[in-house]
Amino acid sequence: MKRIEPRHLQVQVLVVGGGIAGLSAARTLAEEGSEFLVVEEYPFLGGQYLRNREGYRPRDTRTRRRGFKLLDWALERDEFWTSSLVLGCYTENGERQVAVSRGGEVFLIRPGKMIIATGAREKFLPFPGWTLPGVVSVGAVQALIKTSGTLPGREGIFAGTGPFLLASAHEFKKAGGRVAGIFELNSRGRAMSFMPFLLDGEKLREGMKYLLSLGNRLKFGWRVERVEKKGDGLEVRLVKGRKRHRAVVDFLAIGHGFSPNTELAQLCGCPVEYSAGLGGFVVKTGEDLGCGYGIYACGEVTGIGGARKSLIEGRIAALSALGKKVPSALLKRRERELRFARALNTVFSVPSHLWKEIPDETVICRCEDVTMGDIKKAVKEGFYLLRELKETTRITMGNCQGRTCFPILTEYLRSSGISPQPMSVRPPVKPVEMGIFVSR
C-alpha cells in the first residue's frame, strides 16, 4: 500500500457548503469578479432548502424563485464540487491548508479567504422507541420525497415542534400520503404568539397554505410518550396532561427544531457561543460575519433562521471577505431576519422540564446505545464535564461524532442547571474511509 499524494490547489475564496447560503455567497463573489470554489458534501447542490433534482423547481414563493435561480446559475458553472467533503483545516508554515476529500483523492487547498456555510441539522427530544425503523426525522420525509419521489409509508404521524412539521406533512400529503395527525408540543396560545413575527406576505401566505390544507389534523400540547413495533407498523402513544392518544401508523416523523453545524468552523479556530434564541451553539461573528483568521460564516451556522436569512448572509459574507463595504440596507434586512429567528427558536422550543423527564431507558446516543439512565448515573457520580461524560459513558464517541446526541445532552444538562459546554472537535470533521488515505 502506498500513500496517496495529495493534490495542491490555490483559490482566492473557498466556500464550504453548496446550500442557499453558499450559493448566494458564490453568486456575489462572481459578480464582484472574484475567483472562488464551492465544496459540497452531498451529490447535489442546493442544501436542505433547494435539494437539486431535475424537474423539481417549485416557484411558489419569492425566496424559492430566487433560490432556484441561483441554483440554475450554479449548475452551469464548474466552480462547484459536489460529493466532496471538507475534512478540516491545518496550518503549515503559518499558512492555512484545507483538506478536501473528493472521488477517492485528497486535495490540499490554500484559500485566501474562507466562507463557512455548513447549514444545520435537526434536533430531537427523544423517547423510548425513537430508534425503531419507521421513526424518521421530519426532514427525512421531505428528503425522500424531494430527492427520490418516495414516501416513508402510506400513513404517518408528525410530532415535535415548529412550523417545519406542517411544511413536511404538507409535502407528504401532496405526494399522496395520509397524515394521521400533526402533534405540536407547544400550546395553541404559545404558537399563536408567533403570528406577529410572520412579518411579511411571503411567510404568512406559506403558513396559511399549510393551515388550510392540514389545519384539521393539527393538535397542540401533545408529546410522544413512547413508540412500539406493532405488526408491520408502529404504535405511537401520545400524552397531553391526563389525556392519552394511541394510533398505529406506518411511520412517525419527529423534529424539535434545528442545531447549527459548527464542527468545521470550530476545527478552523472560529469561536462558538450558546444562544437558545438562535438554536444552540452557533458560530460567533461580527456584524460583517467575520470570525477572524480570514474566515466568514453565513446561513444556518450563525443561527437558525430559514432560507431568507441564508440568502442575505451569503451576500454579506462574500462582500466582507472581499473587503467591500456591506450596504447598510442589507445589514438592516439581516437584523429583521434575526428578530424572526429569535422568535421562532423561542416560541417553538422544547419546555425545559421535558429534557429532565426523559425516561432512563431512552437511548440518547444512538451510535453507542448510551441511555438517559447511563448519563444520569454519571452526572450523579459527579461527572458533568463533557470530557468526563464521554469517558464514562461513551456518549458522542460514535460514528456521527455527537451530531445527534450532543444537542440533546446540552439541553439535558442545561435543564439541570449545568451551563452548556462546547464540544471539542477533532479532525477529520466526519469519519472517512481509510481507503481515501491509502491507495490499493
Next chain:
Amino acid sequence: METVHIRVNGREIEAREGEMLAAALLRAGFKVFRKSPGGSPRSLFCGMGTCFECLIKVDGSWVRSCITPVREGMEVEVEED
C-alpha cells in the same frame, strides 16, 4: 425515468436513476439496514447524512445510503432483522 438494477443481499431490485440508495431499499421492502452495537435494528433516520444510522456496505465499503445515489450493478449488503 431510467431504471437501474442493484443487488441487495444477492437479490436484484430495481431503482430509479438519480435517487438515493436508502429510498430504493425502503421501496423494495428492506426496513432494517443495520444493527446498533447493542443489537437493536436501525434504518433511515435523519435522511441528510448526519446520523450515520443508514450506514451499509456497498461494493465492500461503508456508505451513508441516504446520500449515496444508486448506480447500475451496485452490490449492497444490509443486516436484516
